[in-house]
Structure formats: structure tokens, C-alpha cells
Amino acid sequence: MGRKAAQGQTGEKGEALADRIIAACLALAAEKGWDGVSLSDIAARAGVSLGQMYVLYDDRTAILAAFARRVDRAVLTSVSASDPDLPVRERLFDVLMERFEILNADRDGVIAVLASVRRDPKQAVIGLPHLARSMCWMLEAAGVETTGWRGAVRIAGLTALWLRVAAVWAQDDSPDMGRTMAALDGALAQAERAAGFIERITGDRRTFP
Secondary structure, eight states: OOHHHHHHHHHHHHHHHHHHHHHHHHHHHHHHOGGGOOHHHHHHHHTOOHHHHHHHOSSHHHHHHHHHHHHHHHHHHHSOOOOTTSOHHHHHHHHHHHHHHHHGGGHHHHHHHHHHHHHOHHHHHHHHHHHHHHHHHHHHHTTOOOOHHHHHHHHHHHHHHHHHHHHHHTTOOOTTOHHHHHHHHHHHHHHHHHHHHHHHHHOOTTOOO
């Protein structure tokens, strides 16, 4: 039986196991740093066997990817349909701030993972495709086209923007995330100015973000 088939047969029980494993993963990252967390540690904290965990996840990166998908789903569920009359910058601001709000529930664990990724280029390379996928969904939630080469450029640009603002979020201890909001607004404004410059020299009015 393939692993995907096995996962499909677990049903609600599989969802409950996944919840426990993801929660254990982030809790351990917050306590001891992501670099020091092993698969055995996660299984022990979640109260599952390594065999049970193997059915659901290939490795630690797969657990983080599953967490990211849950965050994506929460954002997409929470954010209402984008108002096409609003500027793209405002739509993206709302979507990305909602993502930070949701991440706050697991803030310490996420920050520990981000810190580890910044120190380890290998982790960054492995994780970037997952982050880019999430940013594709965030663009779609804001009503921004993601197909073709322009879409690929937009996804890459928003991925870089997200990482830049996430570094500010990790240091932001204000109750209203004021520093994060200011950083995000500034980064989006900078992207908008860059897109305006490209528009002026190419005549393409579809460049932002």
C-alpha cells in the first residue's frame, strides 16, 4: 500500500494524528530550536510511533509543509472575496496581514524555524518551493493573476517580500503588530514603485505586484 493510500484510509484519525504531530513539531522548535529537533523527538512529544508518523510525513520538512498548507487554508477561509475596486497593494496588505495574524498562534515555533533556515542555506533551498506555493495562493486570494511568466515573477517577488517582512514580524513585540504593518506597507509601496518604473519603460500595465 502506498503512503498516500495509507494516509487516505486514516480519515479523521489521520487528521487528529497530523494535528498532534504538527503541534509537537512547533512546540519543540520553540523550546529547543529547530536545529535540535529530531523525528524521534516529535513522535515522542506527539505520543505516536515513528511508524505512524512515517505514514503521514517523509521528513521534518514535510511536517512544516503540512503546517504551511493549514495556514494557507486558514487565510483563504478567513479572507473574503477581494474587492476588485481596491488597489492591488491594499488587497495584498489585507491578505498578508491575515497570514501573520494566523501565524501568531504558533509564533515562537515559527520564529525558531525561520531562524534555523536563515542559518542553513540547504534548508532555505528545500523550503523555498513550499513558500512559493503559499505565496501563489496569497496572490490568488488578492485577485492577482499567477499564470505564465508574469505570474512566476510575481510569485518570486512576493516570496522575497514575505521573507523580508517576516524578519520584522519575528522581532515585533507590539500588541497591534505595528512594526510588521509598517514594514509590509513599506515593502508593498516599494514593489509598487518598481512596477511603475517597469510600466513606464515597457508599457506593460500588469506588472504589479
